[in-house]
Amino acid sequence: MALQFHNSLSRQTEEFTPLRPGQAGLYTCGPTVYNVAHIGNFRAYVFEDLLRRTLKYCGYQVTQVMNLTDVDDKTIRASRHAGKSLAEFTQQFKDAFFADLQSLRIEPAEHYPAATEHIAEMIELVGRLLARGVAYQAEDDSVYFSIERYPKYGCLVNLDPAQSRSSGRVRHDEYAKESVADFALWKAHTAEDGEVWWDSPWGRGRPGWHLECSAMSMKYLGPTFDIHTGGVDNMFPHHEDEIAQSEAATGQQFVRYWLHCAHLIVEGRKMSKSEGNFFTLRDLLGQGFSGREIRYVLLACHYRQALNFTRQSCLDARSALQRIDDFIARLRQTDSAENRDGNPSVEPEETLCQRAKKDFKEALEDDLNIAEALAALFNLVRDGNRRLDQRRMNGREASDILSLLHDFDSVLAVLEADKGEEVPAAIEQLAQQRQQARRDKDFARADALRAELAEQGWSVEDTPDGPRLKPSG
RNA sequence: GGCGCGGUAGCCAAGUGGCAAGGCAGAGGUCUGCAAAACCUUUAACACCGGUUCGAAUCCGGUCCGCGCCUCCA
Incomplete structure (x- = not known):
């Protein structure tokens, strides 16, 4: 096309x-x-x-x-x-x-x-x-x-001109x-x-x-x-x-x-100052939203469609990006794992990647149909997750999908986390101590450490791939 | 008044003649020290009335509703 x-x-x-x-x-x-x-x-x-x-x-x-x-x-x-x-x-x-x-x-x-x-x-x-x-x-x-x-x-x-009505903005001088x-x-x-x-x-x-x-x-x-x-x-x-x-x-x-x-x-x-719904980017960053979350909100709506910017749409964007982040983390885990050549999928991942790439590109070529392009991305996420669940993906396939996501991101620019979203070393250390306590079955200590992390504004989630830290609130 | 855009599930939003994408939220399941998260599965929609057609969310006519512009606002 x-x-x-x-x-x-x-x-x-x-x-x-x-x-x-x-x-x-x-x-x-x-x-x-x-x-x-x-x-x-x-x-x-x-x-x-x-x-x-x-x-x-x-x-x-x-x-x-x-x-x-x-x-x-x-x-x-x-x-x-x-x-x-x-x-x-x-x-x-x-x-x-x-x-x-x-x-x-x-x-x-x-x-x-x-x-x-x-x-x-x-x-x-x-x-x-x-x-x-x-x-x-x-x-x-x-x-x-x-x-x-x-x-x-x-x-x-x-x-x-004969049918026009003045909007009152004409200057009379x-x-x-x-x-x-x-x-x-x-x-x-x-x-x-x-x-x-x-x-x-x-x-x-x-x-x-x-x-x-x-x-x-x-x-x-x-x-x-x-x-x-x-x-x-x-x-x-x-x-x-x-x-x-x-x-x-x-x-x-x-x-x-x-x-x-x-x-x-x-x-x-x-949006107008008198309505009190006037926002600058700085206002939104100050409310705790990241640049890429705001970018996602602005990007995800087709350009010829009126965009209704709401607090909820920013939260939706955060969740959607989280879903992609989690998928990427799973792929990296698989990519770095020892099964680089093992557990090949039943069907070649070429089909999966090729279809996603084709759908993505064709969508953009069609007057920047971003909704379709994102649908292609999320279909890839779902299909990829399904394979990971079924242990039908090896390291090479994971690596191919990561490359494709990187390729998509040359257009979307929303897949990499912002700098501010990184975890401070001290927090990371607390989480590791808690992880050790869990390994030692010292759950009282683990819970105490979790409470301490919460006090410092971080929540910790135990995933099969290890603990994950998120800013709470 | 003129020109133009739009009305698709609880919310956002593709699709423009042939089984109605995707995201968020909801529900069920898997996993789990607990909690949470994640993943999988899944419920649910074409403003209204006519017409054209084998077949309409999609084309045509009308109605209702919302929005933008009509001289320095992206």
């Missing part, structure tokens, strides 16, 4: 054929660095990570670009409020963002261009749009893109524009911008928000590239405007496949 994606542009699932064979150019809308990103933001970044890893899994060489929006209304307003320079203010949130990406095991992109470092490219793009006659400088000195002079406007979201629908390419400097401005042929000012994505994506990926992603809320106006200004400037198709992920809601309601 060939790799296929649901293209927002055509609203159909299409086979993915890259511009250059074997290579995939990917532009993923990144954060506006005016605060710490919330869990809804990370839903999008985890989706993009799954996309990136799937492309690589399917043999593509990926060039991913993720922008950092470090100049816009919000960053300027917030930095002035904080009494810091724009650069100093945004830096802390850039740092926080990259730390969070690491917690969620999101693979780094090839490029993280910041808007403030690409002002020249944006100015150049505005110049081309003016030269082409689709932009104009208004009385307020700002430069706007004219929707009227670009007939193709609206190809992504299919909006009929933009009288300078020829038409309400026109959007800013270059915003003339105002008092509220403070120290933030750059010189341009149209005077001091700063770039409009949409412009950075066009300028930077084309710089790193070329005038036409394969895939552009973002949240559904970015389809309009952001992506619509990107298409307009990019294609008007180059006369070429901008993006070939648009992929948009649905929103995340929390406990069934839209």
Whole structure:
């Protein structure tokens, strides 16, 4: 089966054929660095990570670009409020963002261009749009893109202005524009911008928000590239405007496949600060959830489906991961055992592994059908456990399954425990003392040691393979 | 009002014309100094009403319910 994606542009699932064979150019809308990103933001970044890893899994060489929006209304307003320079203010949130990406095991992109470092490219793009006659400088000195002079406007979201109703978000201070629908390419400097401005042929000012994505994506990926992603809320106006200004400037198709992920809601309601259901990744880590548990929750829901993020879903993820962890531990035990060549299974494990791998890959190729991919993984876990129970697996077979799980994990990145989940040496020692007491049939001492472990926040479980320690609570 | 998405077991969630995946929770069993865990097995579902078809969760029409967007929110 060939790799296929649901293209927002055509609203159909299409086979993915890259511009250059074997290579995939990917532009993923990144954060506006005016605060710490919330869990809804990370839903999008985890989706993009799954996309990136799937492309690589399917043999593509990926060039991913993720922008950092470090100049816009919000960053300027917030930095002035904080009494810091724009650069100093945004830096802390850039740092926080990259730390969070690491917690969620999101693979780094090839490029993280910041808007403030690409002002020249944006100015150049505005110049081309003016030269082409689709932009104009208004009385307020700002430069706007004219929707009227670009007939193709609206190809992504299919909006009929006559039928539209204002959502109340339209700003009423933009009288300078020829038409309400026109959007800013270059915003003339105002008092509220403070120290933030750059010189341009149209005077001091700063770039409009949409412009950075066009300028930077084309710089790193070329005038036409394969895939552009973002949240559904970015389809309009952001992506619509990107298409307009990019294609008007180059006369070429901008993006070939648009992929948009649905929103995340929390406990069934839209996440918002006023509802009190607003979470950052740090909040969740502080509640005792690990990065990979959160990653699993964000990953396990198909990207075009609204994700209902709940405390229960985090606990479910923990249990599901525990099931895989336990299976891996059993396989390692078998792999390291002496029966490397003994006890062959009745049927060759090739069948088991081959089927799992085929199901897993085909699921991902089908527009990132993660639910099917995880089903393939869990079927392997169940079938493998059954064989282990029946003593129908030798070390070589266990080793093959471990390799396959490792292969799956190049896409999922949830199978290895986080560092914080490791057991401290002192706790390990107590558990071993208890194990010795059990061997000596000194159960009173064993129970006392168990109580002591509990006091230190660890529970101990006696499995056929020896004691297992888990943080309690 | 316009554009779009969705309603599958207690919960989450695949499947889009032919015996309804998977995860969590529940139940039974195995194992076990005790406890717990783990593993195996297993219960249970297609919003409603019509239509097309040999056959519909899947296609078509309608109804009800929920959600998103409609100018700078992933």
